[in-house]
Amino acid sequence: MPDPQGNIIGIVEDFKDMRERNRFYEKIQQQQDLINAVLNATPELIALKDTNHIYRLANPAFYDFFNIKQKDVSGLTDFDLFPKEKALKYRIHDTETINSLTKHISDEKMNNIWFQTIRTPVINDKKKCTGVLYSFYDISHRKMLELKLIDLNKSLEVSVDNRTKELKNTNKKLQKEVNERKQTEKALKKSEKELRYLSKELLKRIEKERKHIAMELHDVIGRSLTAIKFKIESIISIKDNTDLKTQLLQTINLIKQAIEDVRDISVNLCPSILNDLGIVATISWFCREFEKIYPWIFTEKSINMIEKQIPEEIKIVIFRVMQEAMNNIAKHCYCDTIMIRLNKDNEKIVFEVEDTGNGFDVKAQLNKKGYNKGFGLVSMKERIELSGGTFKIISRIGSGTIIHGSWPLFREYLS
Ligand SMILES: Nc1ncnc2c1ncn2[C@@H]1O[C@H](COP(=O)(O)OP(=O)(O)OP(=O)(O)O)[C@@H](O)[C@H]1O
Numbered sequence: 241m242p243d244p245q246g247n248i249i250g251i252v253e254d255f256k257d258m259r260e261r262n263r264f265y266e267k268i269q270q271q272q273d274l275i276n277a278v279l280n281a282t283p284e285l286i287a288l289k290d291t292n293h294i295y296r297l298a299n300p301a302f303y304d305f306f307n308i309k310q311k312d313v314s315g316l317t318d319f320d321l322f323p324k325e326k327a328l329k330y331r332i333h334d335t336e337t338i339n340s341l342t343k344h345i346s347d348e349k350m351n352n353i354w355f356q357t358i359r360t361p362v363i364n365d366k367k368k369c370t371g372v373l374y375s376f377y378d379i380s381h382r383k384m385l386e387l388k389l390i391d392l393n394k395s396l397e398v399s400v401d402n403r404t405k406e407l408k409n410t411n412k413k414l415q416k417e418v419n420e421r422k423q424t425e426k427a428l429k430k431s432e433k434e435l436r437y438l439s440k441e442l443l444k445r446i447e448k449e450r451k452h453i454a455m456e457l458h459d460v461i462g463r464s465l466t467a468i469k470f471k472i473e474s475i476i477s478i479k480d481n482t483d484l485k486t487q488l489l490q491t492i493n494l495i496k497q498a499i500e501d502v503r504d505i506s507v508n509l510c511p512s513i514l515n516d517l518g519i520v521a522t523i524s525w526f527c528r529e530f531e532k533i534y535p536w537i538f539t540e541k542s543i544n545m546i547e548k549q550i551p552e553e554i555k556i557v558i559f560r561v562m563q564e565a566m567n568n569i570a571k572h573c574y575c576d577t578i579m580i581r582l583n584k585d586n587e588k589i590v591f592e593v594e595d596t597g598n599g600f601d602v603k604a605q606l607n608k609k610g611y612n613k614g615f616g617l618v619s620m621k622e623r624i625e626l627s628g629g630t631f632k633i634i635s636r637i638g639s640g641t642i643i644h645g646s647w648p649l650f651r652e653y654l655s
């Protein structure tokens with residue numbers, strides 16, 4: 241209000257303006273109270289710095305932590321609170337926040353406590369940064385778990401490493417073992433092959449030897465016996481001694497029997513009929529001879545193959561198997577009928593000797609060890625398998641036995 245000279249001597253305030261201003265201050269005070277209440281209540285450390293890196297305010301958690309008084313906070317810088325190196329680092333972070341107008345988050349360790357520090361730029365309505373608001377969250381627990389996890393990961397890595405090394409070593413050893421086993425298998429296969437070859441050769445030699453012995457028996461012993469018989473017959477014709485004659489005639493009968501026996505042995509060793517007339521005729525001849533010796537056993541034959549369909553090397557096998565199977569029947573089983581089959585079945589030669597006798601436990605018999613294990617079944621199996629065939633014994637106690645051998649029938653023998 242001016243005096244008459246025009247000098248200002250007072251202010252006239254509109255009552256209405258005053259009321260509005262008071263209401264405005266009241267509102268500001270309310271907001272200030274609210275901010276203070278939040279700052280006081282929060283357990284996190286909160287502080288505000290201006291753009292010159294000077295602290296302007298802080299909450300009780302903050303000044304309690306740094307052991308400073310509330311009134312002393314304003315005007316401090318990081319150099320008053322932290323070692324120089326850290327203070328410099330924080331200044332760089334502050335500058336980044338002020339320039340980029342974006343939050344900056346980092347993990348910091350202070351007084352042995354881990355904090356997550358969030359720097360939030362305070363931006364005015366002109367989009368200018370006026371300060372940096374700090375909040376420090378205690379993340380020691382999380383950090384401890386993280387460190388434990390890192391430790392755990394490290395020890396896990398170490399044990400994985402150790403385990404991998406162990407596995408590598410085991411793998412190496414296994415590989416070595418596999419290689420050794422492969423070598424052994426190879427050697428075994430080789431010696432098995434050699435053994436098969438030797439067995440085959442042995443059987444061939446046996447057959448050859450038998451043939452030789454049969455010939456020697458027939459030609460040498462047989463001929464000598466015939467000569468002795470002839471000589472005795474000539475003595476009988478000259479000497480007139482009835483007593484001596486009778487004795488010599490008896491001797492001749494014995495010699496005749498010996499000649500017959502030699503022939504039988506020789507035929508059994510190697511029947512010339514097999515070479516001369518073939519396997520089909522030999523089977524019939526063998527059955528006739530068998531029935532002569534064992535007249536209570538009747539032999540039946542079923543043969544639907546012709547001679548040229550059967551390979552030479554299989555013929556002798558069939559003969560030997562038949563010989564052994566029928567000898568076994570005569571020796572071990574009480575039966576009156578034998579069925580012999582030589583048939584073409586599904587491109588195979590199938591030879592079977594079946595009896596209606598008492599049968600036997602095949603598994604137990606084949607597993608037998610020692611002196612009481614016979615040789616016949618094994619030799620039949622060997623002969624059939626070595627000639628490329630398959631051997632089977634089908635036997636049921638009380639129902640008889642089938643000795644079975646089969647060989648693939650090759651194209652050249654089909655027709
Ligand atoms: N057809 C069969 N019926 C009943 N039992 C049989 C028959 N064939 C063989 N066996 C049984 O199997 C056993 C073994 O026969 P295998 O021919 O191997 O030997 P073995 O005849 O006793 O003696 P060998 O060495 O003189 O042939 C016989 O002792 C007998 O108990």
Ligand SMILES: [Mg+2]
Nearest residue numbers: 568614616617
């Ligand atoms: Mg036998």
